[in-house]
Ligand SMILES: CCCCCCCCCC/C=C\CCCC(=O)SCCNC(=O)CCNC(=O)[C@H](O)C(C)(C)COP(=O)(O)OP(=O)(O)OC[C@H]1O[C@@H](n2cnc3c(N)ncnc32)[C@H](O)[C@@H]1OP(=O)(O)O
């Protein structure tokens with residue numbers, strides 16, 4: 001299995017390299033080789049971006065060509081057995097020895113072992129290691145180091161390195177995630193990635209970057225990329241589920257009628273059409289987020305880090321919500337396919353196992369939403385002090401006078417409704433924190449006592465951002481389209497707004513003038529819209545344009561030969577190679593004869 005995966009991975013990488021294509025395409029084409037994930041994904045997904053983001057030009061000149069030509073294979077080892085979220089609590093140490101101009105890497109105890117890095121188990125020979133930097137007896141916090149861990153000729157672990165694979169997981173079982181420990185392992189001073197901080201030969205620590213969190217830059221990049229990845233993952237799952245629902249016929253609602261396509265059931269449309277809308281919403285939002293990210297990078301190149309906090313808040317909540325929505329909606333696609341959706345050959349289990357992992361890695365859902373909430377509360381306080389708000393928080397102004405937003409069920413009105421919910425929930429959090437402080441709590445405890453509400457406020461902010469971006473970008477991008485295309489894409493973005501308005505009626509009743517009658521109207525409009533989208537449903541998923549080789553699904557292939565493909569795959573199962581398993585003779589027959 002591992003050998004096959006490595007072969008496929010290299011065919012994919014070298015093939016694309018010959019075509020001279022960029023890494024995002026590499027990411028996409030790797031889907032044609034892997035149901036789960038390539039052991040080389042971390043190499044291109046984090047090892048190379050970290051060299052670019054954390055190394056000086058001289059260090060890039062040394063390491064980047066080796067990495068891009070696959071002369072070295074890397075990964076990103078930050079998480080440890082004992083810590084993943086709390087980076088400042090990482091235990092691996094890198095202590096500078098000025099007498100030899102080296103760092104000594106140590107794994108002080110079991111919980112300090114690096115754990116999880118993709119490709120570390122058996123594939124990588126180098127890795128980025130986040131370790132607490134000590135020099136002249138002072139700890140300067142976690143810093144990135146580039147470390148060779150295996151001999152590039154023999155692939156044997158170097159002396160002082162303990163490395164291996166962490167074992168089977170819910171998914172990602174082709175990623176050879178590994179563990180890594182150091183026993184007084186020495187690396188040259190130059191292996192500290194020195195773009196944001198340096199250590200001179202005599203051990204003097206020099207802080208270069210103005211912003212203390214630029215070391216976390218790779219994580220921001222990957223979070224931005226994951227939003228796009230989720231759109232792609234969900235688009236694959238809903239292509240499979242909609243095509244299968246067009247083939248599958250089941251039950252007899254009317255005695256004298258043939259069994260209908262299950263796609264004709266309103267409940268099936270309710271399960272699946274939000275998945276189509278969400279794939280579009282996330283794709284458009286990810287492109288908007290990428291443009292925001294590149295803008296912030298440009299500012300930072302000019303030495304201006306003022307826009308970084310908003311980017312961190314946006315990338316945190318969009319990564320959290322996109323991965324959470326995708327996991328839930330891929331599972332919904334699986335539910336919509338009945339028993340056959342549970343078959344591995346449908347590819348829905350693999351898509352789910354990949355998506356649900358993204359809710360955790362690169363920043364746990366709750367933790368990242370709390371990061372966004374930290375920014376929202378700070379922004380509210382700045383607004384109270386009369387300071388300007390950042391663009392994505394302009395809507396807070398409307399809440400200043402505390403008046404309730406009047407409900408307007410037009411698409412633009414619903415977007416404003418979500419702004420009002422976000423503003424209201426942030427304001428409620430600020431009020432809760434202040435109440436606890438007035439009752440004698442310190443700020444940290446008052447914050448902790450409000451964290452359930454803070455997670456909700458961050459989700460509401462993120463939903464408001466997605467709704468606004470989805471609506472605006474759909475209008476902008478369809479301006480030149482034919483009336484037919486424009487109408488269908490407008491139906492999808494309206495469906496997204498109606499769906500979430502119905503999901504959040506409690507909040508809308510609390511923070512707008514929404515009435516029970518308005519809710520009845522929303523429900524009726526939503527159901528009518530499902531019927532309108534039905535005739536275009538298969539065309540809409542065909543428009544995602546996935547080849548069968550990429551979908552890898554017995555249920556979702558373009559030709560609709562579902563039952564034939566299910567049987568073809570079943571007959572390939574090793575258990576079907578012999579009519580009678582040898583377990584019958586070894587165990588079952590003796591048991592039947594009372595001989596066990
Ligand atoms: C081939 C094509 C390429 C595409 C590739 C994409 C796909 C790749 C997929 C790869 C597959 C799997 C890889 C998975 C890899 C990993 O999981 S790597 C490990 C990831 N780990 C994490 O994400 C850890 C999460 N934890 C954190 O980020 C921080 O510890 C946390 C922010 C939660 C808390 O850190 P603290 O130090 O405690 O920070 P605070 O005190 O809360 O905040 C201090 C201030 O710093 C600001 N901050 C924090 N983080 C950032 C950041 N990333 N950027 C900018 N600013 C940041 C924070 O807002 C505070 O600011 P303030 O004081 O409020 O002004």
Ligand SMILES: Cc1cc2nc3c(=O)[nH]c(=O)nc-3n(C[C@H](O)[C@H](O)[C@H](O)COP(=O)(O)OP(=O)(O)OC[C@H]3O[C@@H](n4cnc5c(N)ncnc54)[C@H](O)[C@@H]3O)c2cc1C
Pocket residue numbers: 042076077078079082083084085086115116117118172177357360361362363364365366367370
């Ligand atoms: C498939 C996969 C691949 C991975 N690949 C890599 C890799 O290549 N490189 C790498 O370095 N890491 C990798 N990771 C590790 C990943 O980054 C961490 O698992 C992730 O950051 C979560 O940290 P944790 O596991 O310590 O969870 P924890 O933070 O311990 O979370 C446990 C629980 O505690 C809660 N919690 C934690 N802190 C707080 C808080 N401040 N407030 C409220 N609740 C809190 C969380 O919400 C969660 O419910 C991978 C993980 C997975 C699943």
